[in-house]
Amino acid sequence: MRALATGGAGVASPAANGATSALRAARGETARVPTPVHAGATHMDTVPPGNNPTLETSESSGEAPGKPERPENRKPRPSSVGAMVQALAALFWIPQAACLAWSVGALANGAGLQAVVPLALGALAFGLVRAGLDAWGTRLSFRSARAEVSRLRDSAARALALRSPLDRERPASGEAASVVAEQADAVLPYLSRYLPVQRKVVLVPLVILAAVLPFSWLSALILLIAAPLIPMFMALIGLKAKEASEAQMLEIGGMNAFLLDRLRGLATIRALDAVDATATRLRDSAERLRTRTMAVLRIAFLSSAVLELFSALGVALVAVYIGFHLLGPLPWGAWGGKLTLAEGLFILLLAPAFFEPLRELAVVWHDRASGVAALESLDRLARPGRLMLPGASNANDASNADDVDGVSHHAPSVTVDGLAFGYDEGARQLDDLSIHVAAGEKVALAGASGSGKSSLLALIAGLVAADSGTISIGGVPLTDETATALRARMAWIGQKPHLFSGSVTTNVALGRPGVGRGEVNAAIAQVALADVVGRRRPGVPVGEGGDGLSGGEALRLALARAAADPHADIILADEPTAHLDPETAADVRAGLLRIAQGKTLIVATHDPLLMADMDRVVAISGGRTA
Numbered sequence: 364m365r366a367l368a369t370g371g372a373g374v375a376s377p378a379a380n381g382a383t384s385a386l387r388a389a390r391g392e393t394a395r396v397p398t399p400v401h402a403g404a405t406h407m408d409t410v411p412p413g414n415n416p417t418l419e420t421s422e423s424s425g426e427a428p429g430k431p432e433r434p435e436n437r438k439p440r441p442s443s444v445g446a447m448v449q450a451l452a453a454l455f456w457i458p459q460a461a462c463l464a465w466s467v468g469a470l471a472n473g474a475g476l477q478a479v480v481p482l483a484l485g486a487l488a489f490g491l492v493r494a495g496l497d498a499w500g501t502r503l504s505f506r507s508a509r510a511e512v513s514r515l516r517d518s519a520a521r522a523l524a525l526r527s528p529l530d531r532e533r534p535a536s537g538e539a540a541s542v543v544a545e546q547a548d549a550v551l552p553y554l555s556r557y558l559p560v561q562r563k564v565v566l567v568p569l570v571i572l573a574a575v576l577p578f579s580w581l582s583a584l585i586l587l588i589a590a591p592l593i594p595m596f597m598a599l600i601g602l603k604a605k606e607a608s609e610a611q612m613l614e615i616g617g618m619n620a621f622l623l624d625r626l627r628g629l630a631t632i633r634a635l636d637a638v639d640a641t642a643t644r645l646r647d648s649a650e651r652l653r654t655r656t657m658a659v660l661r662i663a664f665l666s667s668a669v670l671e672l673f674s675a676l677g678v679a680l681v682a683v684y685i686g687f688h689l690l691g692p693l694p695w696g697a698w699g700g701k702l703t704l705a706e707g708l709f710i711l712l713l714a715p716a717f718f719e720p721l722r723e724l725a726v727v728w729h730d731r732a733s734g735v736a737a738l739e740s741l742d743r744l745a746r747p748g749r750l751m752l753p754g755a756s757n758a759n760d761a762s763n764a765d766d767v768d769g770v771s772h773h774a775p776s777v778t779v780d781g782l783a784f785g786y787d788e789g790a791r792q793l794d795d796l797s798i799h800v801a802a803g804e805k806v807a808l809a810g811a812s813g814s815g816k817s818s819l820l821a822l823i824a825g826l827v828a829a830d831s832g833t834i835s836i837g838g839v840p841l842t843d844e845t846a847t848a849l850r851a852r853m854a855w856i857g858q859k860p861h862l863f864s865g866s867v868t869t870n871v872a873l874g875r876p877g878v879g880r881g882e883v884n885a886a887i888a889q890v891a892l893a894d895v896v897g898r899r900r901p902g903v904p905v906g907e908g909g910d911g912l913s914g915g916e917a918l919r920l921a922l923a924r925a926a927a928d929p930h931a932d933i934i935l936a937d938e939p940t941a942h943l944d945p946e947t948a949a950d951v952r953a954g955l956l957r958i959a960q961g962k963t964l965i966v967a968t969h970d971p972l973l974m975a976d977m978d979r980v981v982a983i984s985g986g987r988t989a
């Protein structure tokens with residue numbers, strides 16, 4: 364019971380808990396995005412993401428239902444065309460510099476203005492081509508990086524959606540939201556700026572060196588000696604930067620998770636006078652984040668300073684040599700004779716361009732550290748958990764039970780045979796459990812707390828895969844292929860139904876297609892909730908998490924959700940009358956029996972009155988039927 368109850372929404376958890384706001388962010392960038400609460404599919408409190416027809420999924424793996432399956436390669440795949448175009452643009456500086464240098468050389472030699480016009484036009488033309496190519500390459504890189512970030516977000520959100528709501532190891536909601544919505548943004552500059560610059564660093568200095576070498580071996584040697592020092596120092600700093608960025612990302616994720624969790628439990632915190640303790644922890648967390656952010660900034664500034672220093676030294680050395688060479692005191696260093704003014708100028712113009720990609724690298728160095736750290740966070744999120752949602756990786760448009768061969772339109776039987784299941788490796792919460800519920804039968808599952816009633820309901824609902832044994836609904840075995848469609852004919856009523864901020868009617872409808880105003884009103888009347896709706900001031904929404912409704916009203920609203928969909932012909936209810944006063948419990952019992960008419964009902968309960976209303980009571984003890 365605990366697993367479903369703590370999730371609040373029970374089945375809503377994997378998507379709604381894990382990635383709601385993250386998905387919202389992803390939606391801005393991707394055309395096809397898994398939606399946490401998809402209307403069409405199940406009739407549970409909310410919809411398992413596997414039922415989302417917009418979710419583009421991979422082919423069935425053929426493995427056992429819900430077995431962890433690592434999503435396909437999530438390594439970033441930025442387009443290299445943009446980076447190549449940008450590197451090419453940088454190379455156009457070489458002919459442009461040549462035109463400029465020889466123009467000045469010609470003017471210094473007394474040639475008339477007319478003689479330098481072609482060279483000046485050449486410099487202009489090369490400049491224009493360079494600017495055009497650079498703009499085009501930047502655009503290409505940015506576009507492909509953006510698409511890649513969307514893909515990574517999508518893949519992380521998908522992986523979250525594939526996890527079973529019962530998987531307690533799934534990432535905390537706040538952390539998942541922070542990684543997908545916020546931290547993923549750090550990947551964009553890494554892919555769109557850092558990687559193209561990295562390409563330039565490899566190509567441009569080499570070509571410039573090749574252009575300088577035929578004129579002066581000494582200039583080439585100066586450049587050659589100064590250049591490797593920069594990447595060497597950058598690599599040393601980079602190791603530290605990556606570490607610091609990772610720590611910063613973890614801290615951001617942890618703080619978000621803590622904040623979201625405590626905001627949800629604000630009433631408890633206030634009621635139990637734990638405000639100060641919570642505030643202190645939050646303050647400590649903010650302080651740690653500040654320290655980590657400062658560490659990242661320090662490293663970012665340090666890396667820029669180191670690079671500027673070495674590139675300035677390199678350029679200065681070349682300039683000093685060329686100056687003294689042209690003036691006479693340093694006559695050597697060129698092949699054979701002395702450099703002309705044009706040749707010297709050409710080398711001087713190329714020297715800063717030689718270091719330019721390295722300086723750019725310093726500017727974007729921090730992008731690398733935070734980008735790599737964000738990629739690792741996304742990768743962690745995209746890892747499969749131990750407990751996966753059966754059929755989620757296989758969910759095509761079969762959101763409707765009609766889509767599976769052999770699914771009838773009458774209340775189905777439920778047969779469980781030799782079922783074994785454990786939340787953790789080695790442990791068994793259910794062991795060799797068999798039970799048959801006839802079509803249209805109403806069965807109560809009774810047993811001590813912790814005996815496995817909720818776990819059994821969750822397995823029948825296809826929220827988690829069994830370790831062994833089979834479950835058949837109306838004769839159709841519950842597998843990865845059929846889980847989505849079979850879930851579509853089940854209605855789940857959890858102990859603590861998750862209520863969304865919005866009106867009572869939108870909370871009942873949940874945006875499901877085929878559940879219009881008529882169905883909602885009929886369902887509300889069926890569970891005697893009409894007076895509650897009537898009493899509420901129009902336009903006043905139910906608060907987030909159900910604020911503004913009593914526990915009994917919230918449960919009746921959950922019954923109305925189950926009743927609103929005509930396709931739901933199995934009702935699974937988890938202690939619907941727990942913690943209610945006798946009168947409210949009687950209302951809920953009556954409502955449950957009304958909505959279960961003509962349907963198969965399995966209810967886990969400790970309530971003797973509810974057991975008395977059932978056709979049969981099955982006792983569960985030690986993970987099997989007693």
Ligand SMILES: Nc1ncnc2c1ncn2[C@@H]1O[C@H](COP(=O)(O)OP(=O)(O)OP(=O)(O)O)[C@@H](O)[C@H]1O
Pocket residue numbers: 364365366367529530531786787792810811812813814815816817818819967
């Ligand atoms: N998500 C989960 N992860 C790990 N263990 C869990 C999870 N949910 C439940 N358990 C454990 O599984 C066992 C069976 O729990 P379950 O909720 O199925 O019992 P139950 O019979 O419904 O109990 P209750 O009547 O108190 O609701 C318990 O020992 C519980 O601690």
